[in-house]
Amino acid sequence: MDNSLIIKSVNKFRGKTQVLEDIDLSVAPGERLALLGHNGAGKSTLIKSILGLTPIHGGSISINGAAPGSAAARKDTAFLPEAVSFHPALTGREQLSLFANLSGASADVPALLERVGLADALDRRIGTYSKGMRQRLGLAQVLLGRPKVALLDEPTSGLDPISRQDLYAIIDELAEQGTAVLIASHALTEVEARTDRIAILRKGVKVADNTLAELSSEAALPTRLRITARAGEIEKLAQQVGGTRVNGASVELCCSADQKMAELRRIAALGDVVVDISMTPPRLEDLYRHFAKENRQ
Amino acid sequence: MTPRALAIAGSELRILRRNRWLFMATLIMVLFALALTFAGSAPTGSLGVDMLTVSVASMTTLSVYLAPLLALMMSFDAISGDRDRGSLSLLLSYPAGRGEILLGKFLSHLAALAFAMTVGFGTAGALAAWSGGAGADSLLALGRLIATSILLGAVFLALGYGVSSISSSSTAAAGLSAAIWLIFVVLYDLGLLGAVVMDEGGFFTQSIFPWLMVANPADAFRVWNIAASETVAVTSGMTGAASALPAWAAPLSLLLWPVIGFALARLAFGRVEP
Ligand SMILES: Nc1ncnc2c1ncn2[C@@H]1O[C@H](COP(=O)(O)OP(=O)(O)OP(=O)(O)O)[C@@H](O)[C@H]1O
Numbered sequence: 001m002d003n004s005l006i007i008k009s010v011n012k013f014r015g016k017t018q019v020l021e022d023i024d025l026s027v028a029p030g031e032r033l034a035l036l037g038h039n040g041a042g043k044s045t046l047i048k049s050i051l052g053l054t055p056i057h058g059g060s061i062s063i064n065g066a067a068p069g070s071a072a073a074r075k076d077t078a079f080l081p082e083a084v085s086f087h088p089a090l091t092g093r094e095q096l097s098l099f100a101n102l103s104g105a106s107a108d109v110p111a112l113l114e115r116v117g118l119a120d121a122l123d124r125r126i127g128t129y130s131k132g133m134r135q136r137l138g139l140a141q142v143l144l145g146r147p148k149v150a151l152l153d154e155p156t157s158g159l160d161p162i163s164r165q166d167l168y169a170i171i172d173e174l175a176e177q178g179t180a181v182l183i184a185s186h187a188l189t190e191v192e193a194r195t196d197r198i199a200i201l202r203k204g205v206k207v208a209d210n211t212l213a214e215l216s217s218e219a220a221l222p223t224r225l226r227i228t229a230r231a232g233e234i235e236k237l238a239q240q241v242g243g244t245r246v247n248g249a250s251v252e253l254c255c256s257a258d259q260k261m262a263e264l265r266r267i268a269a270l271g272d273v274v275v276d277i278s279m280t281p282p283r284l285e286d287l288y289r290h291f292a293k294e295n296r297q
Numbered sequence: 298m299t300p301r302a303l304a305i306a307g308s309e310l311r312i313l314r315r316n317r318w319l320f321m322a323t324l325i326m327v328l329f330a331l332a333l334t335f336a337g338s339a340p341t342g343s344l345g346v347d348m349l350t351v352s353v354a355s356m357t358t359l360s361v362y363l364a365p366l367l368a369l370m371m372s373f374d375a376i377s378g379d380r381d382r383g384s385l386s387l388l389l390s391y392p393a394g395r396g397e398i399l400l401g402k403f404l405s406h407l408a409a410l411a412f413a414m415t416v417g418f419g420t421a422g423a424l425a426a427w428s429g430g431a432g433a434d435s436l437l438a439l440g441r442l443i444a445t446s447i448l449l450g451a452v453f454l455a456l457g458y459g460v461s462s463i464s465s466s467s468t469a470a471a472g473l474s475a476a477i478w479l480i481f482v483v484l485y486d487l488g489l490l491g492a493v494v495m496d497e498g499g500f501f502t503q504s505i506f507p508w509l510m511v512a513n514p515a516d517a518f519r520v521w522n523i524a525a526s527e528t529v530a531v532t533s534g535m536t537g538a539a540s541a542l543p544a545w546a547a548p549l550s551l552l553l554w555p556v557i558g559f560a561l562a563r564l565a566f567g568r569v570e571p
């Protein structure tokens with residue numbers, strides 16, 4: 001029982017439709033889990049179930065041993081809702097102080113706002129904040145009182161590239177202090193680099209849950225090779241290596257991970273005809289497409 | 298009264314101050330109270346009562362409409378507004394319970410309402426007393442008017458939270474609140490009046506009508522203020538129905554309604570899924 005968040009065969013219905021189906025998921029202390037899935041896959045619903053904001057119909061959820069929505073669970077969880085905004089009449093400092101009072105944690109509010117880059121806007125009304133600034137304010141309240149579990153629903157939406165970097169630095173910090181972090185996101189390239197494990201939901205069903213490397217070998221997706229021919233010799237190259245022609249000067253072919261070196265040797269042996277080779281191993285985007293595809297059984 | 302409820306109350310009160318709501322509500326109360334007091338001051342001499350009594354009678358009529366209106370205007374988006382903004386789910390993920398959240402909002406809104414009522418009726422009452430005299434009886438009537446107006450406001454604050462909880466958006470909540478106001482303050486009385494006319498002074502008018510009337514908090518407010526003060530009753534010319542009831546009926550109704558309303562609101566809020 002060393003996981004901070006344990007979800008066991010959770011089912012959830014909305015009316016007659018099942019929005020979560022037999023979901024098993026756990027996050028260890030200090031682990032960063034990315035939760036992916038198409039619009040309406042059930043990511044936000046799963047997070048709300050963990051928070052106890054919506055009832056589940058079967059299965060169990062434990063937050064550090066406590067039930068969703070219980071006082072102990074709420075004390076241990078931090079939450080960043082998707083597209084959150086706050087009362088426009090309050091200032092950032094006032095809003096964060098309210099959250100600090102509610103959580104019962106003694107907090108250095110100005111320091112927290114400084115941490116998310118809102119030091120200048122401390123005493124300005126939230127009504128004057130930009131979308132990204134509101135998102136940062138939401139992030140600041142996640143850092144209140146050392147949560148055991150942090151649930152972030154699309155935390156990077158509306159943030160500029162630098163702010164995204166800052167955000168992931170903050171997430172790393174949380175993980176280092178032992179918080180189990182669950183990030184629902186659509187930003188594949190970001191989570192590819194900045195999370196430890198990836199879970200993919202499709203129509204309420206968990207279709208993948210592993211590290212990126214394991215998912216890659218599980219999916220056995222081909223590596224793509226693109227070979228560029230010397231000017232005017234594309235016909236000859238295409239005949240020799242096969243594959244599909246692209247843009248008049250290159251051919252593209254796919255090979256599985258274990259054939260990769262053999263293919264490279266064969267192409268290198270062609271000599272001067274080849275002027276360039278680029279190699280693209282499967283990215284999270286390809287894995288995502290593979291796992292989230294409709295017709296997988 | 299938990300510290301968390303107080304934290305929410307403080308924050309809500311700050312919002313009311315900052316968006317000028319408190320100022321506007323107080324201003325409205327002062328202006329209407331003054332206008333009614335001095336525009337309706339003609340019959341003072343003929344009835345042999347002091348001017349404060351007349352003023353309280355007119356302000357009672359005013360408060361029946363205004364107290365529920367101001368209360369609903371404050372409370373209709375108390376829940377739906379937060380949900381529309383997406384901050385309700387965040388608020389509910391904090392250790393504060395739903396009862397505490399509702400209590401916090403209620404305390405701040407009630408304080409704002411009490412302030413507006415006290416300043417509005419107080420100012421008009423003081424001016425009336427100063428220009429046309431006042432007695433112990435009329436001062437008591439003024440105090441009663443202020444206290445019962447706050448109670449009446451409390452009822453509609455609670456009803457507003459209920460409406461706000463069951464509505465899908467703030468716009469829907471606003472519409473429903475208007476309907477609530479119309480039903481309690483206007484239509485209910487019209488319906489009773491119609492029934493009394495049809496009944497032509499029969500059993501219904503004698504025995505059921507007074508109780509049905511006092512079951513409505515707005516009417517209970519009116520009856521309490523009028524029945525408790527003979528002089529006010531004389532000036533407002535509404536003694537018949539009130540005298541058919543035991544003295545405790547109207548106060549009991551008006552004291553029970555905030556409790557019932559709050560319980561209903563808590564129930565509705567408990568079912569809200571942010
Ligand atoms: N309040 C609600 N009432 C009814 N159905 C809902 C409600 N909220 C969500 N749903 C349905 O539940 C399913 C899952 O929605 P959810 O919000 O969890 O998706 P998501 O994965 O977060 O999508 P997105 O990436 O767009 O945020 C959808 O089919 C949606 O229509």
Ligand SMILES: [Mg+2]
Pocket residue numbers: 043044045082153
């Ligand atoms: Mg979502």
